[in-house]
Amino acid sequence: MSIPNDLKYTKSHEWVRLEDDGTATIGITQHAQELLGDMVFVETPKVGRKLKQGEECAVVESVKAAADVYAPIAGEVAAVNPDLESAPEKINQDAYAAWLFKLKSVNAADLANLLDYAAYQKILESEENQ
């Protein structure tokens, strides 16, 4: 399974990319979209909402199930992906391109708690073996 190695990950299957301008882009992983199957609804947080690390802030729903999305790091919602309201299937097509929301004023220290590529890969392998 492809996992980009320039991102940070959570155990709850979100990815984060710290951008050059200090903002962070957040989505769900390829593994998460595979588990959920065809996406049919995405609810993103309101722009301006301040999130704590680990706070429930979005919902992705597939034909099969609803899944909560948690803020991987603290910050203020700066933007949400406008494409996903009408085309949630973009997450299935490319989970690392179909970002959910962007955070500004992020707490960069929170990144230290997240998983790197290798650690996330290990989590996926242990889930596979369950």
Place this chain on the structure above:
Amino acid sequence: MKATALNQTHRDMQAKMVDFGGWDMPLHYGSQLDEHHRVRSDAGMFDVSHMLALDIKGEAARGYLRRLVANNVDKLTQPGKALYSCMLNQEGGVIDDLIIYFLTESHFRTVVNAGTAEKDLAWMQARRDEIAPGLEIIPRRDLAMIAVQGPNARAKVWQVIAGSQAETENLKLFQAIFFGKYFIARTGYTGEDGFEIMLPAVDAADFWNALHAAGVAPAGLGARDTLRLEAGMNLYGQDMDETTNPLESGLGWTIDLKSDREFIGKQSLLEKPVAQQLIGLILLDRGILRSHQKIVIQYDANTGQGGGEGEITSGGFSPTLNQSIALARLPLNVAAGDEVRVVVRDKMLRAKVVKYPFVRNGKILV
């Protein structure tokens, strides 16, 4: 986990497998939505071999079934004719829903749900011992069942089973026939035309592969559920079970209270008040309806109060309508055209009450 004769075939087709009531079954083969659309527009096939066929053999078969099930088997006069029915307990709760085929006066065949098969068989044997001790009830795990569904489904089957067209093209809905090693029934669980076909399990993989080669798309349990929901067909365990009244579950049309036949559960049903109905919902706001969500009727946004409650029994995304739909159990004073609220997480989403089915034969009806 239990596996059907097609288990390896599903895996070879890259199916995503899931545990479905103890059976290792395909959820989808890539995209559940694509499979849904293929069935509505062309032809798809489902492995339903996890369901159990039972042959009921003996002179007392019809008399036994008269007592065992809530629909009236005396409607079955022509060999091959099928009947959908509930099997009730003494309290009038639904043990299972099933299809009964009349083959001869001493041979009926019934198909029961996978998750309830053992419970059903135990119940049927115990009632047999009381009602008709000599009757044979024979589980047919040697058979596989494949449902081929969609507007082009029958034509694809005719391509694959040489000579079957002449014998089956005049089969009416809910009618079945033996053709060689096949038992071909014009039934289904999708709201589309098609066949449900039983055949020896050892021949299932070859038949499946031949259908695939003829252009029939494999479809998993995911699409099966969205198709049946659009078609407004009940799912056992969600829309009805042993604790619910079938008359409050949209099954009144299958319960024969008119004849003087004394079927199990009849007296209880006659004594029970009917206060609810099963009716359809279409979500007006953005979101997805799911089973067990609470419904508030006559909602007053100023007070935050409602005039009654209900519950979604089956909900989901309708690929054909491209919005969320549900079957819901609601008080009798709710009618098609009303607007209700559904509690989804922290929101009160608006939904319109409609009569189901939502979709039949590829056409949207709501």
